[in-house]
Amino acid sequence: ALDSEETAKSVLEELKAEGADFAAIAKEKTTAADKKIAYKFDSGATSLPADVVKAASGLKEGDMSEVISVLDPATYQNKFYIVKVTKKAEKKADWKVYKKRLKAIILAEKTRDMNFQNKIIAKALDKANVQIKNKAFANILVQYANLDKKSKATRSN
Template identity: 45%
Template structure:
């Protein structure tokens, strides 16, 4: 069974849980027994090479760095809203799923807060990427909004019949109402508006739509969902398609959303933002055992350093 993940983390895979450590003396006994003891220092030497222990330290460091700089930007209300969404999604199973993930209510809230702190920093850095050069690059791959009617089915033979009827002039809106399994659009005759940045339709369906002229009807488009392995069959008719204008400035708002969305999901960009904040905070890894965990943000000497290619232009 695939492991359930609470609150999909699109910003930073390493931020897995927030941990709190109590300050104590290295010679403090953790365990006492007849004729022997285990001290904090001895325990530390044993666990510091453990991957999970290294992960906890990395998470604590990231949280401290981003809390210091961006703490006022994330409210308790935002954290609670995200937490409540997950709780509502899982219902009675919520506490069980938290336990399966090794989380408590408190540590999950801390995880959400850390993610939102990083998210704020990434969004802030992404806005600096709104250059003419990046607008132009996004424009070259952009297809403006089209209006189309979409029918989605699970039966391939039925889809072929519907496509044939549509191409022979049958009322497409009625075909959608009678055959589509998309409850959100079928009663509207399958009508949808989307551009190349839209996530409402699979890429293959959008590509087929962009290749049609006004009033053009597609062949059956087979799409397999990679996460569920379920297959759907689409038939589409384009009802309004406009000519793309010559300048990116005509689509600046749409392109801005595209650029920012790409940066928010760009692992290398996110890593560069975290590294830059660590460098600014003068983070140094003093124990070589932890250098590997921090290596994506550090140089060989254990000092935080941002990739020069990611610095502001």
């Protein structure tokens, strides 16, 4: 990762020069605290920002990306990435080989999906027939309720 677009563009030009050593330049220029420059990932990876994974997935072996700008959710600052694909694994035809990994990807995706979480909570509250009768607390669970339940919650005393 790089901290400025200007630096990233300069590094990209350096990397495009004939005979440039991507790994050496990346290790020297990265602002990552651990200086890590090599990543193994698939489309469900969380070790890199989703935009970086998406860009890398579209590259062929040996190809290098342009500068990829990503908003860092921790600092609200843009980080800039340049990716070079050094190896792509062949996919096996039998999906069962990937079953465990697919399960982990789906679970991670659902865990980050607030709409999915809200639906699960809403179903649990509905099944338990939770009703808030105290007007002061009526809006606490309203985000999980259906529209008809919202009106019941606000009408109840």
